[in-house]
Amino acid sequence: MVQAVTQPSSGLAEWQHRAGQVPPVLGEALEACASHPVNQAECVDVLDLLAMLGCDAQTQAAALWFEVARIDPALWAQREPGLPPELQRLVGGQVAAERVWALHAQHGADHGAEGLRRLLLAIIRDLRVVFILLARQLARMRAASALPEAARQLLARLTQDIHAPLANRLGIWQLKWELEDLAFRYLHPETYKRIAHLLDERRSDREEFIRESLDVLHRALDAAGIRAELAGRPKHIYSIWKKMQRKALEFSDLYDIRAVRVLVDNVADCYGALGVVHTLWPHLPGEFDDYIARPKGNDYRSLHTAVIGPRGKTLEVQIRTHEMHRINELGVAAHWRYKEGGSGDSEFEAKIAWMRRLLEPRPDSEGDLAAELHTELLEDRVYVLTPKGEVVDLPHGATVLDFAYHVHTEVGHRCRGAKVNGRIVPLTYQPHSGDRVEVLTAKVAEPSRDWLSAHHGYLHTSRAKEKVRTWFRRIAHDANLAAGRAMFEKELRRLALPAADVAKLPAHFHLKTHDDLLVALALGEVAPGQIARVLQEAAAPPVETPPPAAARQLPRDHSALSIEGVGNLLTTLARCCQPLPGDPVRGFVTRGRGVSVHRADCVSLARLARRDPDRVIDMEWGKASVQAYEVEIELRGYDRKGLQKDVTGLISNEGINIVASSSRLFAHTGEVEMRFTLRVRDFEQLSGLLARLVALPNVVDARRVSAG
CATH class of the missing domain: 3.30.460.10 (Beta Polymerase, domain 2)
Structure with a gap:
């Protein structure tokens, strides 16, 4: 027969008398329950079970406060701000668990009880909530014989699908056995009676x-x-x-x-x-x-x-x-040692880490853990819901477009938008565990090549990216070639590199011809940022044999620039053309300010060279540049509320400093022009920034300002 772990008492007053003096945090919760029509027998049973598990007074108090919050939400809203943050989190975890119970009641195990268990652990941030949930469910199961048949069956099914497996995986055998036996008793009464x-x-x-x-x-x-x-x-x-x-x-x-x-x-x-x-x-x-x-x-x-x-x-x-x-x-629970302001013991922390890996299906045989479970921790996965309540797990950082491709390849191809919890979001939006995601589709499958660009942030999973590449591979070779050429030329214009030497680019990517490179660019196999980086490296002249001492270069590992014909002089980057690492550069020896470094095609440098040709020197970039370089960019678009805030926010999020900025509005057309002087590391960072700026609403173009 079912063997009870403890025998519940009849009321909270009797329980408090039996417990003696209780900590203030628990006493306050008991006082709140005394003035509300809570199920006292169930509360007492839960308190006894939590005490048997060794849970602290704060955990017991959270179990009582949840009952108060459920009966009197207004009182909870009034009292919650004055309670300790950890107590608020424990009650919040129980509220979050109610969403899982509602999903189970709506869909049952047909959509995967394992998915619901994984979702439950994902949305609960404090392990003690699991103890409360198990204790409360066991208390309810003990009293389930008084419930109507339909309610008893629903409670038993929830216990069998969610609570008993959780107790088993956490190794809480005393609760596990009783939860299993009681669920079996109500779901299969005849078989239960026969074995008993x-x-x-x-x-x-x-x-x-x-x-x-x-x-x-x-x-x-x-x-x-x-x-x-x-x-x-x-x-x-x-x-x-x-x-x-x-x-x-x-x-x-x-x-x-x-x-x-x-x-x-x-x-x-x-x-x-x-x-x-x-x-x-x-x-x-x-x-x-x-x-x-x-x-x-x-x-x-x-x-x-x-x-x-x-x-x-x-x-x-x-x-x-x-x-x-x-x-x-x-x-x-045997390892639980809660200390306010401190951390748990190492054995318990190891158990927590283990629990975070209990998210993949396991065979009944319970073989070796390392062979059964993935190594990913809970924090590396996000558990979201389909409109029908099915649980879908995605890697952390996945977008709603990744979700669409996870549902079905065709859904991803036709995706044009998404709703998260009923609110329309951009395709780059990253949902959180527990969010309900609905994909908005068009009639025609038409993925965008921008989806393959890491700069735009549409796709995070390699699986979804490969599905998009496969779609574009089916297009005629000429179409991919034309698209790749347009992307390549657009990148050169953005970076103000119309005369870049591209002859060595294919070999760098292990491709035979320039056309192969363009096709790879169109398919997302080569990113624009990679091309920017290679162009930067190709622009630097090859290393030569060290010249005589009278014309030695600066050591490459000590300076961002090597100067031919002079010793170690102060260098400054010219504001007129704002050279970046990778740009061909020359220097102009100033009076009292060292060497002013210009792009080789700078108009201002040409004017200075005509006036004082003897003060122009050859220079090249070193290989150990660690400083930031100023560059000016121009952005064009149509004015809207918050546009400048979005632009500056994006630049800041990229870790780029704004040195100066200006904007101009053309009132008769509604167009806006913004100019920013930025400090960037190199071409690749600049390329990524320009791509993200163009993706902002109302932005038409963003590019580097050409020299001169």
């Missing part, structure tokens, strides 16, 4: 056999000098039924209905006791499991063996240390 009747029918004979076995084993262990605590092990109805189903056995064929547990002081005594058991009785081949050397995925540790005991009857023996037993019974 068979257990009761042979109870006296079985108990006599267990007593006899314990006496024999106790004497043998004493003779071996092993101090041990022995007890019969209760067998739970649900586990009996699962074994009968899994192994296709009748009740009479089960050997572990008769079982004993041996608790010893240390691991060495575990194996010593095992030797005594196997010496005392012959063991059954193939029925030995060493979960000490190879713990189960939920950290369950014990020795299991089956032997032919007294009277020739089979007997299961479990051997473990007292510490193993404590952890096996309470699981992750």
Whole structure:
């Protein structure tokens, strides 16, 4: 029969009297409950279960405050701001869990109970909430016999799909067994009664056999000098039924209905006791499991063996240390040590990390954890909902467009927008766990090449990007070539590099011809930022043999610039043309300000060279540039509210400093022109910024201002 962990008391007042003096945080919650019609018997049961799990007073208080918040939201809204932030978070986690219960009630397990369990753990940020949820569900299941049949079935199904598996994976066996048995009792009443009747029918004979076995084993262990605590092990109805189903056995064929547990002081005594058991009785081949050397995925540790005991009857023996037993019974809760302002012990933190990996389906056999689970942690995944309530998991950073391609390739191709929780969002929007995402589609599949650009941020997953590339590969080669050429020329114009040397570009990307490079650019296999970086490297002249001392260059690893014909002089970048690393450059020796560095095609430099040709010197970029360089960009578009704020915000988010800015509005056309002087690292950063600026609403063009 179902074995209760604790016996609940009748009311909160009696519970408080029994508990004695309670911390203020719990006393305040008890006082709030006293003035509201909460289910006191259920609250008492929850408090007892949380105390059995070793949870702190704040966790117990959060369980009570949630009941108050559910009955009197106005009072909770009034009291919440004055409560500790962690208590607010614990109540908020229970509120978030209600969304999962609603989804389960609406869709049941048809859309994947495992997905709902993963979503639950994703939206709960404090592990203690899980303890409250399990304790409350067990309290409700204990009282479920008084509910109408439909409500009882719904509660039992939720327990079987969500709570019992969570308790199992966290290793909280005391709650796990009872949750499973109660759910089984209400979902399969006839089978439950039949197995319970068979257990009761042979109870006296079985108990006599267990007593006899314990006496024999106790004497043998004493003779071996092993101090041990022995007890019969209760067998739970649900586990009996699962074994009968899994192994296709009748009740009479089960050997572990008769079982004993041996608790010893240390691991060495575990194996010593095992030797005594196997010496005392012959063991059954193939029925030995060493979960000490190879713990189960939920950290369950014990020795299991089956032997032919007294009277020739089979007997299961479990051997473990007292510490193993404590952890096996309470699981992750056994490690809970909450200290305000401090961190938990290292063992508990390791358990937390393990729990964060409990998000992939596991076989019933519970094999080795490393083989069963992905290495990704919970924080690396986002769990969102389809309009029908199905749970979809995506990598952290995935966009709504990634979601569309995850649903179906054709949905992604036809995607033109998305709604998150009923609100229209851009395709670059990154949903959060628990969000409900709806994809807005067009009749015609027409992906955009911009979706392949990392600068625009439309797609995060390689799977979605490959689907877009595949779509474009089906287009005629000439169309891809034309698109790639347009993108390439656009990039050169943006960076003000119309005369760039592109002959060596294909070889750098392991391509044969320039046309191959253009096609790769069109398919997103080569990014514009990569081309910008290679052009920057190609623009620097090759390293030559060091010249005589009279005309030595500055060491490359000590300066961003190498100057031919002079020693180590102060250099400044000319504001007229704002050269960047990779631009061909020349220097002009000023009076008192060192060398002014210009782009080689700078109009101002040409004017200075005509006037003082002897002061013009050759220069090149070094290879260890670590400073920022000023560059001027121009942005054109149509005015709207917040445009300048969006532009400056984007520049700031890219980690780029604004040195100067100006804007001009053409009132008769509504057009706006903005100019910014920025400090950037190199061409690649500039290329990415320009691409993101053009993607802003109402922005028509963004490019680097040409020299002169």
